[in-house]
Amino acid sequence: MTRFPEILQILAATYPTAQTALNHDSPFQLLIATILSAQCTDERINIITRKLFSACPTVLEMDQLSISDLEDYIRSAGLWQTKAKNIKATCHKLIYTFEGSVPKTREELMLLPGVGRKTANVILANAFGIPAIAVDTHVHRVSNRLGLATAKKPEQTEIILMQHIPEQLWAKAHHWLIYHGRKICKARRPLCNNCPLNKLCPSATL
DNA sequence: AACTCGGGGCA
């Protein structure tokens, strides 16, 4: 595990401005965009949220939409029946349980319909700057390929990353690993020839 | 732990 510092240093130098690829102007908008992002590419989510947030920038306005209205906005995201229902319920809960603002703890965030551990960690790290590592499919895949974690479950990978990455780097590591997974260390055809980590990676095929 | 939801992009 002594390879952590070197890998983090390379990632930091490679992705100095890495940030979430989801459009948002507020914690609420990031929350909605992240709920929508399940099993869907971020480019399509950004097309949807551009229209949705233009019409309903805040929770109070979005809560006025019916589930049917929401379905019309988000249909191209896939899983639209569940997501529309969850977004409607989440807006309602934000207003009547959390006084209209997005809560800042993982436990409270996970009380919102459609918000699991991964989504909650994304909100904590990106919206509030609270140290958290969202181990989505990208982070999980990259960590395992690099040999940083040998874990079947994302929860195990999250624990290992937290143990070996300094806490002040958690939010950044989250950005780096997700961005690297999207652009280089792709699930299908990883671009190992263009990867700054290929000399350190036991899975690299050059 | 396995199953289901789902339209769109890509091979």
Add this chain to the structure above:
DNA sequence: TGCCCAGAGTT
């Protein structure tokens, strides 16, 4: 045409 995608909820 078949496979896969910034997961979460249910059983």
